[in-house]
Amino acid sequence: MTSRWTTAVLDTDQPGGWAVARSPEGFLFDDNGALFPREWLKRQDLSVLAEHGIGHLDGEPVYLLELRSHSDVPGCNWKGLRAFMLDGDHTVYKVLGYAAQIGTWAREHRFCGNCGQAMIQVPRERAMYCEPCDLRSYPRISPSMIVLVTRGDEVLLARSPRFVTGVYSTLAGFAEPGESAEDCLIREVREEVQIEVKNIQYMGSQCWPFPHSMMLGFHAEYAGGEIVCQEDEIEDAQWFNVHELPPLPASRSIARYLIDVYVARRLGHAEPVLPG
Numbered sequence: 232m233t234s235r236w237t238t239a240v241l242d243t244d245q246p247g248g249w250a251v252a253r254s255p256e257g258f259l260f261d262d263n264g265a266l267f268p269r270e271w272l273k274r275q276d277l278s279v280l281a282e283h284g285i286g287h288l289d290g291e292p293v294y295l296l297e298l299r300s301h302s303d304v305p306g307c308n309w310k311g312l313r314a315f316m317l318d319g320d321h322t323v324y325k326v327l328g329y330a331a332q333i334g335t336w337a338r339e340h341r342f343c344g345n346c347g348q349a350m351i352q353v354p355r356e357r358a359m360y361c362e363p364c365d366l367r368s369y370p371r372i373s374p375s376m377i378v379l380v381t382r383g384d385e386v387l388l389a390r391s392p393r394f395v396t397g398v399y400s401t402l403a404g405f406a407e408p409g410e411s412a413e414d415c416l417i418r419e420v421r422e423e424v425q426i427e428v429k430n431i432q433y434m435g436s437q438c439w440p441f442p443h444s445m446m447l448g449f450h451a452e453y454a455g456g457e458i459v460c461q462e463d464e465i466e467d468a469q470w471f472n473v474h475e476l477p478p479l480p481a482s483r484s485i486a487r488y489l490i491d492v493y494v495a496r497r498l499g500h501a502e503p504v505l506p507g
């Protein structure tokens with residue numbers, strides 16, 4: 232199967248193509264969605280911080296206009312990336328997720344972290360460059376482990392105070408320097424619920440552009456301990472029977488995939504497919 236969306240570094244001096252506009256309020260959209268004819272979009276009254284050529288959708292070039300702030304465009308509105316993730320065309324969400332990560336990186340790397348001078352966009356490469364320091368900055372990706380811990384028919388799910396009311400999810404956390412994926416997983420489960428795990432199995436990965444996580448998904452079996460929730464981070468954690476699950480995370484998340492796969496295996500149902 233050929234992919235509808237491929238990333239590329241495109242020359243912004245070339246005319247034409249589609250463009251998306253991103254401000255701190257989210258992406259601009261109208262009745263046709265979030266992709267606009269680029270020449271039309273550039274004629275609107277937008278405070279453009281940077282423009283990046285980001286890839287091809289169905290063979291057509293796509294550009295990002297990263298804006299300082301949002302402005303009123305007749306017939307259009309602004310909407311956050313999360314709303315695009317929850318609803319609508321998955322390929323468009325992938326385009327916007329990539330655009331958001333490039334936009335965040337471009338916004339946060341306008342100045343050199345070493346000497347503080349303005350950085351420049353490197354032609355034909357996704358990098359910002361400081362000439363005096365000979366320093367290149369590339370888009371940041373933050374590896375995060377996510378794990379479903381199970382004990383027979385039971386799955387360990389937890390709530391962060393940040394979650395939607397009632398929703399329970401798998402445990403997750405960012406890798407620290409010096410850790411392997413497995414080290415991180417074992418540490419995060421210990422820190423968040425004081426549980427020990429064994430038989431760690433890699434299940435798959437997912438880009439999570441909020442703002443730049445790369446989720447590495449695992450399954451692990453319970454090996455010991457009683458649940459003790461980490462203060463401030465974990466509001467509640469429980470063993471849930473696969474027949475009596477609480478409200479779960481969004482269907483496009485890898486958290487949901489890890490739960491759905493295990494439930495399908497226990498109940499002998501067909502396994503779901505991880506959304507790319």
Ligand SMILES: NC(=O)c1ccc[n+]([C@@H]2O[C@H](COP(=O)([O-])OP(=O)(O)OC[C@H]3O[C@@H](n4cnc5c(N)ncnc54)[C@H](O)[C@@H]3O)[C@@H](O)[C@H]2O)c1
Nearest residue numbers: 373375377400403404405439441442444446484485486487
């Ligand atoms: N796609 C999914 O299904 C899914 C599900 C759960 C969590 N997630 C994501 O996984 C990531 C990690 O989960 P978490 O919030 O439980 O993390 P966590 O348990 O490591 O705790 C969050 C804390 O980590 C620190 N932190 C923030 N950004 C960091 C970074 N880039 N590197 C290192 N430390 C950082 C902060 O102190 C923050 O309060 C988040 O981006 C979250 O949105 C995705």
Ligand SMILES: [Mg+2]
Nearest residue numbers: 402403404423
């Ligand atoms: Mg966590």
Ligand SMILES: [Zn+2]
Nearest residue numbers: 343346361364
């Ligand atoms: Zn510098």
